[in-house]
Amino acid sequence: MTTTWTRIRPVLLGALGVGLVVAVWDLYKAFGPEEGVRLGERTLILPRTTDLAMPHSWEMVQRFGEPVTSLAGSPTAFEAVWDAGLFSLGLATRGWVIGVVIGLLLALVMCRFRIAESAILPWVVLSQTVPLIAIAPLVRRWGSQIDLFGHVWTSEDSVAVIAAYLAFFPVAVGALRGLKSPARTHLDLMHAYGVGWWRTLLVLRLPASVPFLLPALRLGAASAVVGAVVAEVSIGLKGGLGRMVIDYAQSASGDPAKPWAPIFGAVAIGLVAAGAVGLIGLALRPFRVTGAFR
Amino acid sequence: MSAIEVRGVDRVFTRGRNRVDALTAVDLEVRAGEFVSLIGPSGCGKSTLLRLVADLDAPTSGAISVFGKTTRQARLDQDYGIAFQQAGLLPWRTVTANVELPLKLHGMDKAARRARVAELLELVGLSDFAKSHPDQLSGGMQQRVAIARALAEQPRLLLMDEPFGALDEITRERMQNELVRLCAETGAAVLFVTHSIPEAVFLSDRVVVMSPRPGRITGIVDIRADGLVPAHDRAAGVREESGFFRAVAEVRAILHGGSGIPAPDGARGVDLR
Ligand SMILES: Nc1ncnc2c1ncn2[C@@H]1O[C@H](COP(=O)(O)OP(=O)(O)O)[C@@H](O)[C@H]1O
Numbered sequence: 106m107t108t109t110w111t112r113i114r115p116v117l118l119g120a121l122g123v124g125l126v127v128a129v130w131d132l133y134k135a136f137g138p139e140e141g142v143r144l145g146e147r148t149l150i151l152p153r154t155t156d157l158a159m160p161h162s163w164e165m166v167q168r169f170g171e172p173v174t175s176l177a178g179s180p181t182a183f184e185a186v187w188d189a190g191l192f193s194l195g196l197a198t199r200g201w202v203i204g205v206v207i208g209l210l211l212a213l214v215m216c217r218f219r220i221a222e223s224a225i226l227p228w229v230v231l232s233q234t235v236p237l238i239a240i241a242p243l244v245r246r247w248g249s250q251i252d253l254f255g256h257v258w259t260s261e262d263s264v265a266v267i268a269a270y271l272a273f274f275p276v277a278v279g280a281l282r283g284l285k286s287p288a289r290t291h292l293d294l295m296h297a298y299g300v301g302w303w304r305t306l307l308v309l310r311l312p313a314s315v316p317f318l319l320p321a322l323r324l325g326a327a328s329a330v331v332g333a334v335v336a337e338v339s340i341g342l343k344g345g346l347g348r349m350v351i352d353y354a355q356s357a358s359g360d361p362a363k364p365w366a367p368i369f370g371a372v373a374i375g376l377v378a379a380g381a382v383g384l385i386g387l388a389l390r391p392f393r394v395t396g397a398f399r
Numbered sequence: 400m401s402a403i404e405v406r407g408v409d410r411v412f413t414r415g416r417n418r419v420d421a422l423t424a425v426d427l428e429v430r431a432g433e434f435v436s437l438i439g440p441s442g443c444g445k446s447t448l449l450r451l452v453a454d455l456d457a458p459t460s461g462a463i464s465v466f467g468k469t470t471r472q473a474r475l476d477q478d479y480g481i482a483f484q485q486a487g488l489l490p491w492r493t494v495t496a497n498v499e500l501p502l503k504l505h506g507m508d509k510a511a512r513r514a515r516v517a518e519l520l521e522l523v524g525l526s527d528f529a530k531s532h533p534d535q536l537s538g539g540m541q542q543r544v545a546i547a548r549a550l551a552e553q554p555r556l557l558l559m560d561e562p563f564g565a566l567d568e569i570t571r572e573r574m575q576n577e578l579v580r581l582c583a584e585t586g587a588a589v590l591f592v593t594h595s596i597p598e599a600v601f602l603s604d605r606v607v608v609m610s611p612r613p614g615r616i617t618g619i620v621d622i623r624a625d626g627l628v629p630a631h632d633r634a635a636g637v638r639e640e641s642g643f644f645r646a647v648a649e650v651r652a653i654l655h656g657g658s659g660i661p662a663p664d665g666a667r668g669v670d671l672r
């Protein structure tokens with residue numbers, strides 16, 4: 106009884122939250138002033154409520170069922186967003202996997218060698234302050250010079266690498282914290298048992314890192330999705346949600362609900378990515394206890 | 400052969416320009432099967448001495464042998480079991496899996512492991528909790544699991560650093576009674592670190608009193624000389640015997656500078672630290 110309730114509650118609360126946002130949107134649109142709310146002469150603090158600026162929520166939903174363009178044979182917006190979403194999600198997943206592998210390796214090296222930590226960690230942190238726009242051309246240029254057993258570097262590869270660039274950071278930092286989380290008592294115990302670094306890693310450090318690693322993986326997934334979508338724009342890769350956001354924005358004046366379709370698509374793949382990481386958490390459930398880790 | 404022999408040991412920690420003489424000119428012998436406690440105020444080097452014996456740290460000068468071997472060899476041979484103030488159980492492992500960890504790491508086969516763990520849990524009275532996780536146990540029960548784990552490989556020596564330090568007084572006395580029984584059953588020698596004078600006196604054959612800055616041994620009290628039975632044969636009633644109080648007063652006197660006149664409230668200060 107209580108268990109069903111505790112399971113259903115987050116779902117209900119989530120639905121309630123979405124419903125609330127929708128209600129606020131439509132109520133403001135219905136009762137808010139046409140020209141928006143201004144502070145003084147110039148500063149607009151709440152948007153205009155014209156159909157152009159704020160389509161009704163149901164219009165945005167309906168728009169998914171209508172064709173993308175008036176041309177004959179045009180797919181519905183839903184089909185287009187679905188395909189683009191899968192494409193972007195695929196690139197984000199590739200980026201996430203690369204980022205996780207690199208992040209974990211960096212964390213292991215930093216955990217193993219004190220010197221490596223002081224040498225690498227500042228660079229890891231610094232790497233995230235470089236704007237994506239600056240990285241995109243670099244990645245493309247360097248990538249085109251790489252010859253991997255005859256594999257030709259594509260724009261997809263560039264996007265995946267940029268997604269990985271964003272995803273590795275939380276993984277490296279989270280995994281390092283987790284690997285270093287065992288108390289001195291535990292490390293002394295392993296030493297007393299005469300086991301070396303690798304077995305200590307397997308028996309103690311890796312399991313202990315799980316509670317730190319899971320949120321890091323989820324953060325990494327979100328970063329990979331954002332990275333993929335933004336990189337598609339910077340690299341100029343067609344087929345994904347990134348370009349679609351730009352393309353559809355151009356029809357905003359005639360078709361105000363249309364630009365929202367790829368935005369919802371991006372939200373959806375973000376949720377899918379986070380959900381997939383949640384499944385990993387489910388598999389690692391036995392290691393999630395931290396209560397008695399003293 | 401003695402279980403532990405410490406000869407002329409110094410341990411100096413230097414951190415930048417700071418120099419801490421954690422141990423100076425320490426000599427100590429623990430005979431096989433003997434129960435010896437280290438007592439003294441915080442920072443007098445009790446844990447440091449125990450860690451040197453366990454080969455978790457190395458002396459700056461001097462020599463330590465355990466059953467006639469180097470401390471390193473004794474560690475690799477699993478000659479000692481060890482327990483700390485924090486039970487140090489792995490929270491994702493069940494009680495059984497925690498106790499069998501050292502056995503598993505040293506390659507004992509599964510059937511033998513199961514049998515040994517069952518025996519150990521019986522010994523510490525936790526058979527009903529074999530499948531529980533550490534966070535489902537009280538502090539005292541966790542510490543019993545840690546002691547079972549320390550005993551898993553039938554060591555001839557137990558090293559214990561304030562294992563009951565985090566427990567309430569009532570649980571603590573019960574654990575002391577149990578430890579006496581366990582030691583009698585296993586015949587292991589014990590080096591036991593504590594802050595509590597009554598605990599040291601109740602458990603030990605000899606109590607080693609230490610003082611800080613520099614960390615050193617200031618006196619050794621032979622409890623049996625006060626008319627108490629050997630440590631292995633003690634029962635709860637020993638705490639009411641006059642010999643017990645004599646020994647407590649003696650240890651207290653040395654702790655407070657060997658004046659022989661125990662300070663009325665200062666003595667409690669050691670307990671409460
Ligand atoms: N790893 C270390 N580095 C530097 N100083 C230490 C270290 N371990 C212990 N000390 C110092 O050595 C002294 C003795 O410490 P310790 O053996 O832990 O005392 P006790 O266990 O008796 O409270 C203290 O002054 C402590 O600060």
Ligand SMILES: [Mg+2]
Pocket residue numbers: 445446447
């Ligand atoms: Mg200590």
